Amino acid sequence: MTAAALRHARYVVTENPITFVAFTMLLILALLGPALAPYDPLKSDTANTLKPPSARHWFGTDQLGRDMLSRVMVATRLDMAIAFSAVALSFAAGSLAGACAGVFGGWTERIVSRISDTIMAFPLFVLAMGIVAALGNSVFNVILATAIINLPFYARMARAEANVRREAGFVEAARLSGNGTMRVLAVHIYPNCLPPMMVQASLNLGWAMLNAAGLAFIGLGVRPPTPEWGILVAEGASFILSGEWWIALFPGLALMLAVFCFNLMGDGLRDLIDPRRRT
Amino acid sequence: MAAAAPLLSVENLSVEFRTRDGVVKALERVSFEIRRGETVGVVGESGSGKSVTAFSIMRILDPAARITGGRAFFDGVDLMAIRESELESRRGRDLSMIFQNPRTALNPIRQVGRQIGDVLLRHGGVGRGEVRSRAVELLAHVQIPDPERRYWAYPFELSGGMCQRVMIALALACGPALLVADEPTTGLDVTTQAAIMDLIDELAQAKQMATLLITHDLGLAAEHCERIVVMHAGHVVESAPTAELFANPRHPYTAKLVAATPRPGVALDDLAAIPGGLPDLRGDLPACRYSSRCERYAPFCDDPLPVQEPAEGHTVACWKPL
Numbered sequence: 226m227t228a229a230a231l232r233h234a235r236y237v238v239t240e241n242p243i244t245f246v247a248f249t250m251l252l253i254l255a256l257l258g259p260a261l262a263p264y265d266p267l268k269s270d271t272a273n274t275l276k277p278p279s280a281r282h283w284f285g286t287d288q289l290g291r292d293m294l295s296r297v298m299v300a301t302r303l304d305m306a307i308a309f310s311a312v313a314l315s316f317a318a319g320s321l322a323g324a325c326a327g328v329f330g331g332w333t334e335r336i337v338s339r340i341s342d343t344i345m346a347f348p349l350f351v352l353a354m355g356i357v358a359a360l361g362n363s364v365f366n367v368i369l370a371t372a373i374i375n376l377p378f379y380a381r382m383a384r385a386e387a388n389v390r391r392e393a394g395f396v397e398a399a400r401l402s403g404n405g406t407m408r409v410l411a412v413h414i415y416p417n418c419l420p421p422m423m424v425q426a427s428l429n430l431g432w433a434m435l436n437a438a439g440l441a442f443i444g445l446g447v448r449p450p451t452p453e454w455g456i457l458v459a460e461g462a463s464f465i466l467s468g469e470w471w472i473a474l475f476p477g478l479a480l481m482l483a484v485f486c487f488n489l490m491g492d493g494l495r496d497l498i499d500p501r502r503r504t
Numbered sequence: 505m506a507a508a509a510p511l512l513s514v515e516n517l518s519v520e521f522r523t524r525d526g527v528v529k530a531l532e533r534v535s536f537e538i539r540r541g542e543t544v545g546v547v548g549e550s551g552s553g554k555s556v557t558a559f560s561i562m563r564i565l566d567p568a569a570r571i572t573g574g575r576a577f578f579d580g581v582d583l584m585a586i587r588e589s590e591l592e593s594r595r596g597r598d599l600s601m602i603f604q605n606p607r608t609a610l611n612p613i614r615q616v617g618r619q620i621g622d623v624l625l626r627h628g629g630v631g632r633g634e635v636r637s638r639a640v641e642l643l644a645h646v647q648i649p650d651p652e653r654r655y656w657a658y659p660f661e662l663s664g665g666m667c668q669r670v671m672i673a674l675a676l677a678c679g680p681a682l683l684v685a686d687e688p689t690t691g692l693d694v695t696t697q698a699a700i701m702d703l704i705d706e707l708a709q710a711k712q713m714a715t716l717l718i719t720h721d722l723g724l725a726a727e728h729c730e731r732i733v734v735m736h737a738g739h740v741v742e743s744a745p746t747a748e749l750f751a752n753p754r755h756p757y758t759a760k761l762v763a764a765t766p767r768p769g770v771a772l773d774d775l776a777a778i779p780g781g782l783p784d785l786r787g788d789l790p791a792c793r794y795s796s797r798c799e800r801y802a803p804f805c806d807d808p809l810p811v812q813e814p815a816e817g818h819t820v821a822c823w824k825p826l
Contacts, residue, residue: 402596
C-alpha cells in the first residue's frame with residue numbers, strides 16, 4: 226500500500242515537473258527563508274540606498290539600503306502562511322457546510338445558501354477590507370477575511386457535488402449495508418466531493434495570496450517594516466516613476482510566480498487525490 | 505418446511521408516489537411470502553412495481569414515496585413499523601440487497617476490500633485485526649482470482665462482472681437470512697450472467713439464505729426460482745411454484761408472458777408480444793389493472809378482485825382465470 230502510494234506520488238511529480246520544482250522552491254523559501262537570506266532583511270545601510278541590481282545585491286536595495294533579495298525571500302513564509310491558512314479555513318468550513326447542505330437539504334441548505342449568496346453580493350475585496358477594518362488590523366484578521374470571502378465558492382461547490390452524489394448507487398448501497406446518514410456522509414459522499422474541490426483549493430491559494438497582498442498594499446493587515454510582497458510592491462510603487470524599478474518589480478514577480486505555481490498545482494493535486502486518474 | 509413460518513411475509517403492501525401531477529399508485533395490496541432458504545422470483549414488465557417492492561422491503565424509497573398500508577414481517581418483526589436506527593442495524597446483517605448496476609453501487613474512490621471491511625466492522629463482530637483477512641476470504645469466496653491483490657483494487661479497475669462479484673461478497677459478508685437481488689445480471693453479458701446467477705444459487709444454498717430475485721426475464725426466474733410472483737401495474741396477479749406456473753398459468757397476463765418468453769423449440773416469430781401498455785397509475789384505476797389489455801374482459805371484472813387458489817400454493821387475482 227505505502228509502496229503503491231509512493232510510486233503514485235513519484236508518477237505525479239514526474240508528470241508535472243515545472244509545478245513540482247516551483248512548489249519545492251516556494252516551500253524551501255518559506256521554511257528556510259530567513260536562514261538562506263544573504264542579509265538581514267530589516268537592517269538598513271545608508272551608504273547603499275536605492276542601488277540597482279548588482280552582484281552584491283541581486284535584486285538591488287531600497288530607499289533605506291535594505292537588500293531586496295533578502296526581503297523578498299523572507300516574505301515568502303508570511304505570504305504562504307496567510308494563503309494556506311486562509312484556504313484551509315475556508316475549505317474546511319465551506320466544504321463541510323456545503324456537503325451538509327447538499328445531503329440534508331431543507332433548512333440546512335437554505336441557511337448555507339443564503340449566507341453564501343449574501344457574501345457573494347458584496348465586491349469581495351471591498352468586503353475583505355471591511356472585515357479587516359472592523360475586526361482590527363492584524364495578520365489573523367487578514368486570514369479570517371480572506372477565508373470568509375472564499376467561503377461561498379467552497380460551500381456552493383460542495384453542495385452541488387454532494388447533491389449529485391446523494392442519489393448515487395453507492396450511497397444507496399452504503400445505506401443498505403447498515404450505515405447511518407452521518408457515516409454515509411463522512412465516508413462515502415464527502416470524500417467523493419474532494420477531487421474537484423482540491424482543484425478549486427489550489428486555484429484559490431493564488432487568489433488568497435493576491436488578496437492578502439492587495440490588502441497589505443493598501444495598508445491593511447501586515448505593516449511595515451515586516452517584509453511582505455504586497456507591502457514591498459507598495460513601497461516600490463512610488464519609486465517606479467523616478468526610475469528605481471527593481472524595488473517593485475522583484476516582489477511583484479515573486480507574487481506572480483507563486484500564483485502561477487498554485488494554478489498549475491491544481492492539476493497535480495487532482496492526479497494525487499483522485500484514484501481514477503492513477504493509471 | 506411448509507409448516508414453518510415464512511422468513512419474509514409481505515401483507516397488503518401499498519406504496520404511493522406523490523408527484524407534481526398526481527399520486528402514482530405504484531403498489532397496491534401486494535402480498536407474498538418467502539420461506540427460509542427459498543428462492544422466489546418477482547417478474548413483470550418494466551414499471552410493474554418489482555423494484556419498488558424491493559426498495560419498500562428495504563425501506564430505501566425515494567422521499568416522494570409513501571408506504572400507505574400493509575406490513576412486511578421479517579422473522580416476526582414488521583419492517584414497515586420499526587425505527588430507522590433498528591433498521592440500520594438489520595440492513596446488511598439480516599437483509600442485504602444487490603443492484604442492477606454494480607459499477608455505480610460501489611464507492612468509486614474506496615478500495616473494494618475496504619468497502620467489504622466497512623460492512624464487517626459495522627455488523628460482523630469482526631475485530632480490526634481480522635477484517636482484512638476476512639475480506640480477502642470473502643473475495644475468494646465469490647471466486648475473484650488473486651483476492652489479495654484485488655483487495656486494493658478500485659471499482660473502476662474491475663470489470664462489470666467482477667464488480668457484481670464484489671457486490672455479492674459485500675451483501676453476503678455478514679451472512680444475511682434474506683438477499684434481495686434487483687436485476688442482478690441485467691447489465692452483464694450472457695456468460696457472466698450465468699456465472700453470477702450460479703454463484704448466487706450456490707452461496708444461497710450453502711448458507712440456507714432466502715433470495716428474492718427481481719427480474720424481467722421469465723426464463724432466468726424459471727431456471728433459478730422455486731416460486732414465481734408475477735406482477736402487473738403494481739398488483740400481484742399470480743403466484744405459484746415455478747413448474748406449476750409454466751404448466752398451468754391461470755392469469756391471462758401470465759399466460760401471455762409465458763408465451764412471450766423465448767424457449768427451446770419455439771421459433772422467435774412465434775413469440776407473441778403482449779398488446780397494449782401499462783395503464784397510467786395516476787388517478788382512479790379499474791379494479792383489475794390488466795382489464796384494458798385483457799381479451800377476456802367482461803363487465804363484472806370491474807368488481808373488486810377476488811384472490812382464487814386453484815391449486816395448493818397457487819394464487820391468482822382474476823375473475824375469469826384460464
